[in-house]
Amino acid sequence: MSRKTIFVDADILIVGGGMGGCGATYESRYWGRDLKIVCVEKANIERSGAVAQGLYAINCYMGMHWNENQPEDHVRYARNDLMGLVREDLGYDIARHVDATVHKFEEWGLPIMRDPKTGRYQREGKWQIMIHGESYKPLVAEAARKAASAVYNRIMVTHLLMDSKHPNRVAGAVGFNVRNGDFHVFRAKAVIVAAGGASHIFKPRAVGEGMGRTWYAPWSSASAYALPILAGAKMTQMENRIVLTRFKDGYGPVGAYFLHLKTYTQNAYGQDYEAFWRDSIEKMVGDYVNHHPVPTCLRNHALLEEVKAGRGPIRMVTKEAFKDPHKETVGWENFLGMTVGQAVVWASQNIDPKETNPELTTSEPYVMGSHATCSGAWASGPEDYAPAEYQWGYNRMMTVDGLFGAGDTIGGTAHKFSSGSFTEGRIAAKAAVRYVMERSKDRPEVSQTEYEQLRKVIYQPLETYRIARNEIVGGTVSPSYLLPLHGLQRLEKIMDEYVGGISAHYTTNEPLLTRGLELLAMLKEDLSYLGAPDLHQLQRAWELQHRVLASECVTQHTLFRQETRWPGYYYRADHPRLDDKDWHCFTLSRYDRETGRWEMEKAPVYHIVD
Numbered sequence: 001m002s003r004k005t006i007f008v009d010a011d012i013l014i015v016g017g018g019m020g021g022c023g024a025t026y027e028s029r030y031w032g033r034d035l036k037i038v039c040v041e042k043a044n045i046e047r048s049g050a051v052a053q054g055l056y057a058i059n060c061y062m063g064m065h066w067n068e069n070q071p072e073d074h075v076r077y078a079r080n081d082l083m084g085l086v087r088e089d090l091g092y093d094i095a096r097h098v099d100a101t102v103h104k105f106e107e108w109g110l111p112i113m114r115d116p117k118t119g120r121y122q123r124e125g126k127w128q129i130m131i132h133g134e135s136y137k138p139l140v141a142e143a144a145r146k147a148a149s150a151v152y153n154r155i156m157v158t159h160l161l162m163d164s165k166h167p168n169r170v171a172g173a174v175g176f177n178v179r180n181g182d183f184h185v186f187r188a189k190a191v192i193v194a195a196g197g198a199s200h201i202f203k204p205r206a207v208g209e210g211m212g213r214t215w216y217a218p219w220s221s222a223s224a225y226a227l228p229i230l231a232g233a234k235m236t237q238m239e240n241r242i243v244l245t246r247f248k249d250g251y252g253p254v255g256a257y258f259l260h261l262k263t264y265t266q267n268a269y270g271q272d273y274e275a276f277w278r279d280s281i282e283k284m285v286g287d288y289v290n291h292h293p294v295p296t297c298l299r300n301h302a303l304l305e306e307v308k309a310g311r312g313p314i315r316m317v318t319k320e321a322f323k324d325p326h327k328e329t330v331g332w333e334n335f336l337g338m339t340v341g342q343a344v345v346w347a348s349q350n351i352d353p354k355e356t357n358p359e360l361t362t363s364e365p366y367v368m369g370s371h372a373t374c375s376g377a378w379a380s381g382p383e384d385y386a387p388a389e390y391q392w393g394y395n396r397m398m399t400v401d402g403l404f405g406a407g408d409t410i411g412g413t414a415h416k417f418s419s420g421s422f423t424e425g426r427i428a429a430k431a432a433v434r435y436v437m438e439r440s441k442d443r444p445e446v447s448q449t450e451y452e453q454l455r456k457v458i459y460q461p462l463e464t465y466r467i468a469r470n471e472i473v474g475g476t477v478s479p480s481y482l483l484p485l486h487g488l489q490r491l492e493k494i495m496d497e498y499v500g501g502i503s504a505h506y507t508t509n510e511p512l513l514t515r516g517l518e519l520l521a522m523l524k525e526d527l528s529y530l531g532a533p534d535l536h537q538l539q540r541a542w543e544l545q546h547r548v549l550a551s552e553c554v555t556q557h558t559l560f561r562q563e564t565r566w567p568g569y570y571y572r573a574d575h576p577r578l579d580d581k582d583w584h585c586f587t588l589s590r591y592d593r594e595t596g597r598w599e600m601e602k603a604p605v606y607h608i609v610d
Ligand SMILES: Cc1cc2nc3c(=O)[nH]c(=O)nc-3n(C[C@H](O)[C@H](O)[C@H](O)COP(=O)(O)OP(=O)(O)OC[C@H]3O[C@@H](n4cnc5c(N)ncnc54)[C@H](O)[C@@H]3O)c2cc1C
Pocket: 015, 016, 017, 018, 019, 020, 021, 040, 041, 042, 043, 045, 048, 049, 050, 051, 055, 056, 057, 058, 059, 060, 155, 156, 157, 158, 194, 195, 196, 197, 215, 216, 217, 219, 220, 221, 223, 224, 253, 370, 371, 406, 407, 408, 409, 416, 417, 418, 419, 421, 422
């Protein structure tokens, strides 16, 4: 079938119009008044990304003008939560700019709650402020839409294009329109990837009728990692997957409950169990358990051990707080503003939190760079603050020339959340504009052979299905093709059983990881037989390709780091303790797309803030 090819020329191309992407689009226009700024998004930026449904809190706000916190405090906080390992230069850079971003959100119409006594923003916790955030995303998208030369919605980006003159320089991207199938070739001088995190790489707790219910957005399909990995960018901390303690079956958030409503947890027998596990945790990780606040992973660990000891389920004690009508309202509104599904689950399970303390559980692992975890691309730091070893070019540029990132894409900087991701988009955009202006006469060249080849590869699943579909008369299993859902379930099973998912109690070891890599290699071979009945399934096919590559990267990193740095996120049973002597470092990987090999190395952690 003949398909239209649409060529788009841009100075700056932003891939993904979520929080990071909208921030990048907005700021690119500020510094690059005359530049062509193009944002490309697989959904519609109005309601795309992890903030699609809205949020009830902005989790990263310093409050510097009220002297509430300083950027250094945030660096200390994130470092502590990540058991010592964060890129302090990148974190500091976000923290010093994030307040200005939040003030813009308010200017653009976001209702931020105020403390009636002080007039300041209403704090949920030390770093969080409370918002009426159902329309958070449309509001941020409006700013990006007004700033962009063009926004291309419904285009799934599948590959980055490289400069035919300089193999380590990016030159654009290709993708297809998920509604009409048009092929898009974007030629750009700089590319900012802001394509979100990765859910559905580990088997989720919710299967069967609940499939699709995950904590992180189900449409976060690892493009943020696969696109740079395929372009040869170095990745960091990909082993640092996140596991969340959440309300059972609906993944409802617990932040407002712990911080604002002051609810607390107990085991099935009404006991406080966290203190009970302190000494054994200290044997595993040393003094980190005595830090305040106790790192998120260690709190997960105590919960997991308590359940293993047979004293589950763990419950959140809501009965006391919900007696206060104000707190009861906040408790429900918290869900209605961002996770309506949890309210529905409670209703369907006859749970009234005033009468019953609801159960908590730990989620399957996710890979992302903006929450309490820091997987992602290895990026150059700010000129005025980063140590020399972390600087090789422009701020937030990856190890590929002209390729920038923001939000979940960039590694080493946990706890940026929605506001920090938008801020990082702004930071990346400012640097990308400078990159483009300083190289105004040096436009990268896109090779026709390269994009024509990619065009064939991209649509192949439609062709494979068309030719083979008559081999079966009913059902979905074919001798000649694999449907994206089948591939996804195979991936989730491998990751779950070999790389530390829920079925394995988050535990793995070298033999398991080695076998996992063999099985992933076989899955990768079979991906050339993906069949897609329609464009929607073609998108699923490419999301699967991205998830598989990112999963391979996660597995390589998990194998490389021979210690258990974050118990509660995952365990290397063959190296059960934290080992600061050998592993107080970042792990870096680089994928060679010609040979399919991964190179691993360590990079130093510099502590800039005392
Ligand atoms: C359940 C949940 C609760 C959260 N709670 C809070 C909270 O209370 N407070 C807070 O501040 N933060 C919260 N966060 C975190 C916040 O949502 C993220 O930190 C932030 O959205 C990350 O920004 P991003 O730009 O990296 O990714 P996203 O905002 O997810 O944007 C990624 C975008 O890329 C697009 N995309 C992906 N792949 C492609 C592709 N191949 N081609 C084209 N487009 C693509 C996606 O459609 C999406 O629009 C929460 C997140 C989740 C999931």
